[in-house]
Amino acid sequence: MRVLAFAFALLCALPALAEEVVLGLSSDQVSINTNFDGSEILIFGAVKREEAILDDPRLQVIVTVAGPSRPITVRRKEKRFGIWVNTDAVEVDHAPSFYAVASSTLLGLALSNTEDLRYKVSIPRAIRSVGAPQNILDSKNFTNALIRIKSKSNQYQLNEGTVSVDEQTLFRTAIELPAALTEGDYLTRIFLTRGGEVVSKYETSIYVRKVGVERWLFRLSRENALIYGFMSLAIAIAAGWGASAIFSIFRR
CATH class of the missing domain: 1.20.5 (Single alpha-helices involved in coiled-coils or other helix-helix interfaces)
Structure with missing residues (x-):
């Protein structure tokens, strides 16, 4: 009984969230058929508060949408004797099939490096590569190459300044989904930040299915x-x- 009473008292002593997200989606399902050439998801919501609006620092909003993750092998090609051949290879342990980041300002201003490391928000942080062979000293270049290739096909997106925030209360943005989507659950996260620090987080999912x-x-x-x-x-x-x-x- 004393342990339960102490736990209850500790829980009551924790500060309540001053700001939290109330979210809406234009659609939480995407159906892939023969005519599918991409889609656009409208993400909108509001900030529920228990205290007055703070003007300094201003509220910033970050939205991320991540497709199913899987290991990917990235190979380096070199021209030898007039023929392009595969030389080195690095297996990226964890790479989302699709990843989009939208923010209300420059991502570096909305989120500190420490918070990015904690929540894995930016595209490089969302990718995990720890199994590079010892003979490859530039393994980071393989991750950068993966990001570059995925970005060209619109599967990795960094959309800074595309989240509209009205009166520090209402926010909205649109995420463009390309035609080449992997079936699965797309984790959607919304972060509220002030001064680069995350003050609230909300998660939901968008379901992508073949029909x-x-x-x-x-x-x-x-x-x-x-x-x-x-x-x-x-x-x-x-x-x-x-x-x-x-x-x-x-x-x-």
């Missing part, structure tokens, strides 16, 4: 790989025969 024929083929490839392989072979043979027949008709 229709894509969903059936995806499940077939995972659950009945042999049947999927034979079906793919049959389709390839039929397509080749059809193309040959059409070409023969035009030759005549």
Whole structure:
């Protein structure tokens, strides 16, 4: 009883959150079908307070959306004897398939390095690479190469100054999802910061799922790989025969 009483007293002594997020999403589900060419998710919300609004430092809002993570092998190519060949390789242990960061100001102003290290907000912090071979001294360059490649395909995004904050209470932003999405749960986080320090955090998920024929083929490839392989072979043979027949008709 004394332990329970002490725990209750300690809990009551903790300060209540002065500011917290009330979030809304234009949609919490994204369906991938044959016509899917990308989507845009509107993220909006408000700040609930128990105290008066502080003017200094001003409230900043950071939004992150992260797709499912998996290991990725990054290879370096070098030209030897006139041929490009793979030389060194580094396996990145943890890399999100999609990652977007949106902030109400420059990310470096909205979040300190210490808080970034704690919450893994920036793109480099969201990637974990600790298993580089000992003979590779520039393993960081492999991570930078991965970020550069993913950024070109719009799968990694840094959108500074795109979160609108009205009266330090209402906020909104839009995250563009590219066509090449991995199926899974996309963790969405909202951070409220003041002076670079996180004062509140909120998490939810956006669900990305294949539907229709894509969903059936995806499940077939995972659950009945042999049947999927034979079906793919049959389709390839039929397509080749059809193309040959059409070409023969035009030759005549």
